[in-house]
Amino acid sequence: MAVVTATATCTAFRAVDERTGEVVIARVLIERVGSLAALTQAMSTSVVAAHWNDGDLGRVGSGVGPDGRALPAKGWMALRRLGWRAAVPEGGYAPDRVRRVAEEAAARVLRLAVHRRAVVQAILAAWPADTRRRTDAEWAALHQLPPAGVAGAEIRNRTRQLRAFKTDHDGRLPACLTELEQPPVATSAQVLLAAADKQLVTIDRSSPETAVLRVQLPLLPHPATRGDWAWHAIGFRLPGHVPVDADLRVPTLRVSGGRVRVDLPWRCNFPTVRRAGHAVALGLDWGVNTLLTGTVGKLAETSSGCRVVADGRRLRFDATGISAKLHRLRGNRETVAARRDHYARLLGGRPATAPDRERLTAKQAVLKREHERICARIRGLNHALAWAAARWAVDQAHALGATVIYLEDLATLEARGRRPGNARLSGQIRGTVVAAIRHLASKEAIATVTVPARGTSKLCPRCGKALHHAPAPDRPRERGWKWAICRSCGLAGDRDHAAAERIVARGLLAQALAGIELTTAGHTIARMVDGNVARARRPKHRTRAARRADRTQATHPIASVPPGTHQSTHSRPTGQPASPTPRRVPDRRAVPAPATQVAGKRPAGQASQTHPHRHAEVGSGPAHDRLPCPCRSRRPGAGWGFHHNVAATAVLPLGDYGPATAWPRPAQNA
Numbered sequence: 193m194a195v196v197t198a199t200a201t202c203t204a205f206r207a208v209d210e211r212t213g214e215v216v217i218a219r220v221l222i223e224r225v226g227s228l229a230a231l232t233q234a235m236s237t238s239v240v241a242a243h244w245n246d247g248d249l250g251r252v253g254s255g256v257g258p259d260g261r262a263l264p265a266k267g268w269m270a271l272r273r274l275g276w277r278a279a280v281p282e283g284g285y286a287p288d289r290v291r292r293v294a295e296e297a298a299a300r301v302l303r304l305a306v307h308r309r310a311v312v313q314a315i316l317a318a319w320p321a322d323t324r325r326r327t328d329a330e331w332a333a334l335h336q337l338p339p340a341g342v343a344g345a346e347i348r349n350r351t352r353q354l355r356a357f358k359t360d361h362d363g364r365l366p367a368c369l370t371e372l373e374q375p376p377v378a379t380s381a382q383v384l385l386a387a388a389d390k391q392l393v394t395i396d397r398s399s400p401e402t403a404v405l406r407v408q409l410p411l412l413p414h415p416a417t418r419g420d421w422a423w424h425a426i427g428f429r430l431p432g433h434v435p436v437d438a439d440l441r442v443p444t445l446r447v448s449g450g451r452v453r454v455d456l457p458w459r460c461n462f463p464t465v466r467r468a469g470h471a472v473a474l475g476l477d478w479g480v481n482t483l484l485t486g487t488v489g490k491l492a493e494t495s496s497g498c499r500v501v502a503d504g505r506r507l508r509f510d511a512t513g514i515s516a517k518l519h520r521l522r523g524n525r526e527t528v529a530a531r532r533d534h535y536a537r538l539l540g541g542r543p544a545t546a547p548d549r550e551r552l553t554a555k556q557a558v559l560k561r562e563h564e565r566i567c568a569r570i571r572g573l574n575h576a577l578a579w580a581a582a583r584w585a586v587d588q589a590h591a592l593g594a595t596v597i598y599l600e601d602l603a604t605l606e607a608r609g610r611r612p613g614n615a616r617l618s619g620q621i622r623g624t625v626v627a628a629i630r631h632l633a634s635k636e637a638i639a640t641v642t643v644p645a646r647g648t649s650k651l652c653p654r655c656g657k658a659l660h661h662a663p664a665p666d667r668p669r670e671r672g673w674k675w676a677i678c679r680s681c682g683l684a685g686d687r688d689h690a691a692a693e694r695i696v697a698r699g700l701l702a703q704a705l706a707g708i709e710l711t712t713a714g715h716t717i718a719r720m721v722d723g724n725v726a727r728a729r730r731p732k733h734r735t736r737a738a739r740r741a742d743r744t745q746a747t748h749p750i751a752s753v754p755p756g757t758h759q760s761t762h763s764r765p766t767g768q769p770a771s772p773t774p775r776r777v778p779d780r781r782a783v784p785a786p787a788t789q790v791a792g793k794r795p796a797g798q799a800s801q802t803h804p805h806r807h808a809e810v811g812s813g814p815a816h817d818r819l820p821c822p823c824r825s826r827r828p829g830a831g832w833g834f835h836h837n838v839a840a841t842a843v844l845p846l847g848d849y850g851p852a853t854a855w856p857r858p859a860q861n862a
């Protein structure tokens with residue numbers, strides 16, 4: 193069994209003051225939690241500000257205390273060993289455990305700064321003599337110096353930050369991180385209760401769906417005595433995805449969006465996923481706007497030996513609509529931010545007594561609010577998209593009997609992003625998708641393994657020769673992006689689908705080499721093992737129209753009747769036995785059939801699963817499949833819904849295909 197840890201965000205609406213037994217209503221609870229958060233925030237901010245210098249960061253980073261012993265792993269313990277204690281504001285009182293919470297928050301900020309300091313020091317040590325071009329030796333030095341696990345993107349971003357500092361300071365580089373960055377204005381306003389113990393907080397399940405958090409909260413914004421603190425029992429409902437047997441841990445409290453949020457970590461045992469020994473796998477490729485393109489592949493015993501066989505079915509999670517929406521929102525965000533900053537500049541140049549100051553301040557406040565709203569919308573969309581894509585991928589793997597999902601390693605993917613289009617769905621979203629797939633797959637005992645991304649779309653998955661990329665299948669001579677053509681074996685298909693086939697082969701053929709990645713603790717394959725992929729058709733089920741045509745063939749030559757003519761006993765050629773008139777004619781239609789319920793799973797959205805509108809392949813269905821969704825007309829004004837803008841291949845449980853599975857025996861996929 194493997195332990196899966198996750199965090200569920202819950203909302204608390206009321207509490208009970210245990211001293212008086214009174215119910216604390218939402219407004220008061222928000223005030224009290226807010227007071228606690230503000231108190232710990234003020235205390236931790238002052239600790240960080242007091243130790244924001246290169247020497248103290250070095251002391252935290254060295255990991256050794258003043259007495260020569262190693263610093264404890266827990267942040268608040270490490271700070272206490274160093275003698276950096278959080279102080280309660282003058283005239284106030286807070287229990288020792290509240291100080292611990294503040295020290296923990298400060299320690300986390302300082303430890304993150306220690307990491308940034310190491311990166312900045314490494315870049316400064318390898319700063320090139322000629323800023324336009326680094327020599328090979330300088331590149332080598334740059335990649336050797338930073339701490340393990342620092343990605344190329346981080347080095348690039350810090351280099352840009354340093355270059356900006358140099359420009360602003362007449363060509364002078366900063367001496368250390370604390371000169372480059374000011375201490376944070378305020379640490380985050382959340383209460384890390386995990387640093388405290390049962391003298392401040394306890395958590396218990398009160399029923400399978402509810403839990404009670406007991407915590408000491410201040411009754412006033414500035415508690416002055418022990419009597420200003422009281423135990424509160426905060427009851428809240430657990431989200432449906434928290435298993436009944438999950439072990440609840442001490443949460444983090446915060447006030448967000450006018451609600452008290454409880455970020456509740458939970459742990460549960462799930463069957464261990466295997467790194468190797470997989471026969472059926474799902475390979476996924478990242479697209480520009482099509483977020484994921486996938487294919488199923490299996491190790492099969494063919495006439496030419498054991499090889500990877502795919503079924504040729506392209507699985508797509510197409511987020512073009514969301515991608516366009518995000519693009520528009522990002523544009524809006526920039527515009528609003530520019531106007532907000534413009535008002536800030538105008539206000540900065542006005543004396544405090546200027547008559548239009550009030551008007552400008554009001555306008556700036558409106559723009560600030562608008563900017564925050566757009567940022568929240570972008571965050572929400574990114575989150576919804578990433579989790580919907582992950583859910584879809586894991587559902588596909590489950591339905592197709594795959595025991596492993598192979599993905600490109602994002603760290604090795606970066607070098608490929610020369611096209612500006614690659615920025616459309618940002619790398620951040622992909623990171624969230626990977627984490628979400630790992631989490632959801634581990635709950636279903638499906639492994640998630642990353643494979644090297646280099647050259648996945650360069651070579652033909654069928655024969656291994658170089659592919660030509662054309663803009664479209666009917667423009668094979670032009671150079672393009674979307675369509676892959678192999679001049680050697682004649683393969684022609686979607687670029688991402690071909691890449692997904694290579695990814696699934698890379699994973700299945702090299703599965704014995706899978707190891708653990710140090711930074712993410714996920715499974716990864718670092719070596720490239722390429723093999724050609726054969727394609728086998730799934731057994732084709734006869735359509736209802738074909739079956740019916742066969743059945744009626746003997747008695748009723750329906751196919752010979754011109755379309756549109758009504759079948760009746762009058763039109764029956766003489767000499768043939770009479771048969772009842774079929775109720776549904778014609779079966780071979782000249783116009784599309786009415787939309788039917790499809791036994792697939794919609795990709796995402798709040799609407800019910802039995803919604804009559806269906807989202808399968810974009811543009812592939814008959815025209816009426818793309819009519820406006822009825823739910824749009826039901827709720828006027830609610831024209832934009834997440835699920836209308838994602839098109840994903842339906843999740844259909846399909847059986848085995850092609851030659852027999854080679855190894856291990858398919859019993860494992862049950």
Ligand SMILES: [Zn+2]
Binds near residue numbers: 654657
């Ligand atoms: Zn080929």
